[in-house]
Amino acid sequence: MPLALLALAISAFGIGTTEFVMMGLLPNVARDMGTSVPTAGYLVSAYAIGVVIGAPLLTAFGARTPRKRMLVLLMALFTVGNLASALAPNYAALLAGRVLAGLPHGAFFGVGAVVAARLVTEDRRARAVATMFLGLTVANIVGVPAGTAIGQALGWRATFVVVSAIGLLAMVTLAALVPEMTAEQRTGLRQEVRALGDRQVILGLLTAVFGFGGVFAVYSYLASIMTEVTGLAESSVTVVLALFGIGMTLGALVAGPLTDRALRPTLYGGLGALAVAMVTFHAVVDIKWAAMVMVVVLGGLGFMTTTPLQMLIMQKARQAPTLASAGNQSAFNLANAGGAWLGGAAVAAGWGWTSPMLVGVVLALAGLGIAVLAGVLDGAPTLSRSRIVARGGVPGLRRARAAESVTG
Template sequence: MALALFALALGAFAIGTTEFVIMGLLPEVAVGLDVSIPAAGSLISAYAVGVVLGAPLLTALSTRLPRKSALLLFLGVFIAGNLVTALAPSYPTVFLARLLAGLPHGAFLGVGTLVAANLVGPAGKATAVSRVLLGLTVANIVGVPGGTFLGQVFGWRAAFLVVAAIGAVAVLGVLAYVPRMPAPEGVGLRREIAALGRRQVVLGLTTGVFGFAGVFAVYSYISPMMTELAGMPAGAVPVVLALFGVGMTAGSLVVGPLADRALRPTIYASLALLAVVLVLFTFAVHNPWTAAIGVVLLGGAGFGVTAPLQVLVMNEARDAPTMAAASNHSAFNLANAGGAWLGGVGISAGLGLISPALIGAVLTVVGLALALTAGRSARRPGTTATPDREPVEATR
């Protein structure tokens, strides 16, 4: 079981690396493709669009596939997208390749977390889900800085070749260690879509959009905040980004066992803590040491929201959780885009570089209100909400 979880986490590590490594290589990509920095930045958006579109699309195409086959299909698309990115001769081709690479992001993480949950059973599924998603957090500590270094030394294309190779190793791990899990009987696309429309699922997804948007309202502008408000040198920014990854990893390790004991209270506490951290960040950011501590806490509190929400959505979708589990990652990418946009609105309105933290706190409070609303709704007599520890799905 441990090796199966490691193989799934390795796939998540590759996904997390390819999503964020391009941010550190924008100048090299722009020069290599003979485009402007803003045009190169559009390649980040291309990947995000791929995530949002791919989660429901690939999930719909794979609902009747055995789980292991679906994982291998998603990894195959991911590897192809990164290989084409590395070998593409022109900007339009790279743009399409980034879109392709993003398509399996949510589908792989959705099915991968379902597989992890079923490997351990209902009592430990939040911990198992957090271990798979740990790959995303470690990517921010090791994969993104390492890929950026490789891209700067050997050319930006080398970073995506290495990511494709990591994806290939993940394929071997899934083949060797993930047991065969047939698709649930009688669960087709219609039932998956119906499950996606359940009130508790919709509230869970919306909670993720608003709650996690608070993180990206700040993270998107962390570099100018550290240099202009905290007074750090530009060379310290990569260290700060690694500290964010350390916080994410710590949050992932802590929140899984807590969510296994009390799922909804863990979500409430994580969102409340995140809102408090964002408010305190407005004061802490004016000193380099307290700013660094604030970044660690931001990563920990922010990632404390993700795994519990993933389990909640899987639970509430009950016997047809695949589409909902994958769509949760589309929700997080919408949070990424929306948080960054709203943070930029505050800066453009003349509210200063500190404004994204306050905007993020408001967004997180909205997410907390949605989570509390969902919790009250689930306790009403006659509701059909799934208990926290109900198995995600039955396998034959």
């Protein structure tokens, strides 16, 4: 694999750390800011909202910017956002800092996925994209537990200072290792927007919103579930988050080769198994060893959906993949925000800390249904132009046939 993938993975590591570490810090932030854990959970949603807003806007603004320079600029904005979070004087300022830190997320992964795919041959593109996402999963093994431990020992602000340092390192490695790609073909914004409107692209985005929303409905409150229901000590939260990260890494490693061989079956299998896993987790959550095993399984199955969805979007928007790829990250983070909100709403309604798991089951099954519908529509036979004309045609084709008779 090219060294440039290492730079992308380091950047993904920093992004993954700041995105997911807030889940482990929610109790600490809530105490420091004088609010409840469900209210502090809106900090998870704030980051995700930043991603949803930033992905299309920043991708559009950078449509003509060389991809290497765009990646470096996005990581610079990421670093500033995390510094703002570290220095936030109150809850409102922290919300704003989280939105700012989230703005470059979707655009970075959108551009990065296109760059990663073009660094290798076509039969290894899913593996290249999965390698970039490995940085995101390793963040959950190392970055998130370490960030949580730092936050518990030195205060949550110290965590975001460290993440800012990772952002600076990412900028240096991107500048040093990513090639200029001077021969790449650039597409106009209009073409990118047109590709984003493709029916299969839209269904892929909806699959991400619902399917991955199921993961975040549970993961956003995993620390509280494991301490309040399973009975683990608060000091064990870092271990739980590391287990989830191990599962994510295993899922990413498996998803790359499987997606290169059979994209849609990998997606269907991941979403279906995810729903089953959350039902199982709900049933065994009060058994410590079983609950910890299910944390690994949940992370693995949840992340098995990311690579096939990313590749599906890029394939269906082949002529203009950057905005669609970034839009996919918006979809994932809309899932993040929506899942966290729905899971928190279930808890706030008095349904208990295990209720987010049942919310997750419903969302995962909805995602599976949309994915299957997209597969059926994608494989449905379509009439060729000649057959439509033979049947009398639609008005546009009648005009085309008339024009051809005149010019012919």
